Amino acid sequence: MASRTFRIKIPATSANIGPGFDVVGLSLSLHLTLTVLQPPPSDAPYNAPQLRYTGEGAAEVPLDAYKNLTTRVALYLLRCHGIRLFPSGLVIDVHNEIPFGRGLGSSGAAVIAGVLLGNELGALHLPRARLLDFALMVERHPDNVTAALVGGFVGSYLRELDDAATQAASVPLSEVLPEYPPDAGEDWGLNPPVPPVGIGHYVRFGWSDSIRAVAIIPRFELSTATAREVLPLQYSRKDLVFNLQRLAVLTTALGQSPPDPELIYEAMKDRIHQPYRKVLIPGLPEVTSLITPMTHPGLLGICLSGAGPTILALATHGFEAIAEDARSIFKEKGVDIDWKLLTVVGGSVVE
Ligand SMILES: Nc1ncnc2c1ncn2[C@@H]1O[C@H](COP(=O)(O)OP(=O)(O)OP(=O)(O)O)[C@@H](O)[C@H]1O
Numbered sequence: 266m267a268s269r270t271f272r273i274k275i276p277a278t279s280a281n282i283g284p285g286f287d288v289v290g291l292s293l294s295l296h297l298t299l300t301v302l303q304p305p306p307s308d309a310p311y312n313a314p315q316l317r318y319t320g321e322g323a324a325e326v327p328l329d330a331y332k333n334l335t336t337r338v339a340l341y342l343l344r345c346h347g348i349r350l351f352p353s354g355l356v357i358d359v360h361n362e363i364p365f366g367r368g369l370g371s372s373g374a375a376v377i378a379g380v381l382l383g384n385e386l387g388a389l390h391l392p393r394a395r396l397l398d399f400a401l402m403v404e405r406h407p408d409n410v411t412a413a414l415v416g417g418f419v420g421s422y423l424r425e426l427d428d429a430a431t432q433a434a435s436v437p438l439s440e441v442l443p444e445y446p447p448d449a450g451e452d453w454g455l456n457p458p459v460p461p462v463g464i465g466h467y468v469r470f471g472w473s474d475s476i477r478a479v480a481i482i483p484r485f486e487l488s489t490a491t492a493r494e495v496l497p498l499q500y501s502r503k504d505l506v507f508n509l510q511r512l513a514v515l516t517t518a519l520g521q522s523p524p525d526p527e528l529i530y531e532a533m534k535d536r537i538h539q540p541y542r543k544v545l546i547p548g549l550p551e552v553t554s555l556i557t558p559m560t561h562p563g564l565l566g567i568c569l570s571g572a573g574p575t576i577l578a579l580a581t582h583g584f585e586a587i588a589e590d591a592r593s594i595f596k597e598k599g600v601d602i603d604w605k606l607l608t609v610v611g612g613s614v615v616e
Pocket residue numbers: 278280297322326333334335361364365366367368369370371372373375409487488489490570571572573
């Protein structure tokens with residue numbers, strides 16, 4: 266058997282889009298790309314995978330396959346299917362365009378890369394829905410991973426599980442993803458918790474081709490865990506209804522041509538997460554309230570991207586004015602930004 270090379274490409278994602286906290290996600294034109302060289306089986310001594318990494322996060326990402334998030338997820342998938350080790354002598358070249366900890370779904374992309382890698386290496390031929398189950402054992406909110414896997418503007422929910430399945434799905438991440446030592450005994454980690462079937466369900470909404478995404482990216486990282494800690498456990502009925510009304514309108518409004526700024530701007534407002542996250546993101550309330558369709562023709566709506574700190578502005582034109590004015594507002598708060606004009610793209614591919 267000859268060696269084989271395959272490529273896995275996963276898009277960045279923006280979750281929430283204002284009112285859809287933990288519900289909606291959008292795949293965007295920045296990618297995490299893995300190029301994998303798998304040598305033919307041989308009798309030579311076992312060689313652990315060699316990881317090489319360029320682009321965003323290159324200075325901080327672990328290159329040990331037993332510590333790196335993507336390869337640990339791949340190994341989790343393999344071990345759930347009775348395969349103890351990676352094939353010998355793998356070389357994995359990673360190139361990443363998705364900045365870490367900015368609200369553009371870097372960890373979701375790394376997790377989806379892992380399930381697709383495990384699926385390929387183990388020749389498991391798992392359907393997309395089952396791959397999503399594995400991803401949801403690692404990243405427990407479905408918005409980023411679903412959009413990264415299937416692409417487009419996507420809404421998803423987690424199925425309510427029975428008691429046994431809830432227990433399996435509630436295993437601490439450290440147990441789902443232990444740092445497998447390469448010299449562990451034969452049976453070590455061979456029985457990780459297998460995900461219940463059908464955890465996540467999704468639907469893709471329409472998306473108007475005229476809409477682009479301006480990602481306004483502050484030059485600091487904010488981990489999703491920190492940005493979730495500031496959220497309350499309970500909300501008022503008034504705030505929930507505020508978000509539900511807007512989300513119901515938004516999921517259709519973004520698919521209409523031409524898109525209606527008056528409808529969308531209001532429909533992208535939120536009372537569930539953004540008000541609480543402003544303590545972590547200086548300038549957030551100002552940027553989202555001072556940049557409007559009236560002041561910036563072409564703007565449709567503006568919100569926090571995922572857990573932040575990136576701001577996502579959806580617009581049909583006037584991109585530079587939106588981004589540069591956001592830059593000035595952030596600057597007054599002592600925050601420097603970079604910005605990128607992105608399009609909505611398809612989901613992950615393996616080729
Ligand atoms: N390509 C990658 N390879 C390995 N680990 C990664 C990769 N991308 C992200 N990570 C890990 O995920 C962490 C960032 O995850 P986090 O959930 O905090 O932010 P995010 O996914 O960028 O933002 P959000 O979830 O709000 O969109 C990084 O610090 C790193 O540990």
